Amino acid sequence: MEARLLPCGERALLVEVADLDGVLALQAAVTARVELAAAGSVAPRAWADILDIVPAARTLLLAFGSTSSLSELRRDVALLAEDVVVGVAVSADEGHIVTIPVIYDGPDLDEVAERTGLSREQVVAAHTGATWRVAFGGFAPGFAYLAEGDERLDVPRRAEPRTKVPVGAVGLAGAFSGIYPRSSPGGWQLIGHTDEVLWDEYRDPPALLRPGWSVRFEVAS
Numbered sequence: 001m002e003a004r005l006l007p008c009g010e011r012a013l014l015v016e017v018a019d020l021d022g023v024l025a026l027q028a029a030v031t032a033r034v035e036l037a038a039a040g041s042v043a044p045r046a047w048a049d050i051l052d053i054v055p056a057a058r059t060l061l062l063a064f065g066s067t068s069s070l071s072e073l074r075r076d077v078a079l080l081a082e083d084v085v086v087g088v089a090v091s092a093d094e095g096h097i098v099t100i101p102v103i104y105d106g107p108d109l110d111e112v113a114e115r116t117g118l119s120r121e122q123v124v125a126a127h128t129g130a131t132w133r134v135a136f137g138g139f140a141p142g143f144a145y146l147a148e149g150d151e152r153l154d155v156p157r158r159a160e161p162r163t164k165v166p167v168g169a170v171g172l173a174g175a176f177s178g179i180y181p182r183s184s185p186g187g188w189q190l191i192g193h194t195d196e197v198l199w200d201e202y203r204d205p206p207a208l209l210r211p212g213w214s215v216r217f218e219v220a221s
Helices: 020-038 044-049 070-083 109-116 120-129
Strands: 002-009 012-016 049-056 059-064 093-102 132-138 144-147 162-165 169-173 174-180 185-188 189-193 215-220
Touching: 012 070, 020 044, 020 059, 020 070, 044 049, 044 070, 049 132, 059 070, 070 093, 093 162, 109 120, 109 189, 120 144, 120 189, 120 215
Parallel strands: 093 215
Antiparallel strands: 002 012, 012 059, 049 059, 132 144, 132 215, 144 174, 162 185, 169 174, 169 189
16 A cells, blocks of 8 residues: 655654545554554564554554654554555454434435435435444544445535534535534534534543444434
8 A cells, every 4th residue: 555654743653545445454454563562462562652543534643652663663654554455344343332322303314315315214224224433533522534334325515514513413424424522613414413422521531432433323212
C-alpha cells in the first residue's frame, strides 16, 4: 500500500494513505504490532513506544512517548504499510458492540427513501440490519463516523445545511452514519434520534464510541 509519512511535531507521525480502507487496514496492522510489543513478543521493542493511534478519513496519526525511537518507527511503519493488503476485510472489535436505540422520525427519512429507492420501512431495516464500524472520530467531541453499513444507504449531504441540528440526531452522509453528540449546525440527512449520551466528560472514557468498535442500531421500544 502506498503511504506518505509526515512528521507531526517532535513525537508524532502522520501517515497519509489513499482512502479509508487503507486507514482501517493500516490501523489494524499497527495496533497488532503495538499489542505484541507491549507483551514483549515482537522485535523491535520500539513499537511499544507508540502511545496513541488516531485514525481519520485518509490519515493515521501515531503519537510516541519519546523521540528516541522516531526514526526507527518511521522506517518500520513505512515497511509495514508496504505489506498491508488493502481490500482484505478488517474485522471490527467484536468484543465492544454498542447498541443504540433509535426513534426513526427524522425529517429527512422520506428524502432518503426517495433517493435510495427504498420505502421508509426498508431504510430503517437497512440501518438496523448492518453492523457498523466506528472508523474515526471528528467534527465534535464524541462524534463518530460509522462505516461499513448497508451500501444502499449511501446518500449525499443536504444541499443546504441546517443551522441547528438537535442533540442525538441520527444521520447519513455518503457511506457514513453518525449521531450528533450536541446541538450544532450540520448537513447530514437526518433519519431519527436517540437518547443515548455520546459524550460525557464525567465518564471514563468520555466518548461512548471508540475507533474499531462495532455499533448496532435498533428500533427504540
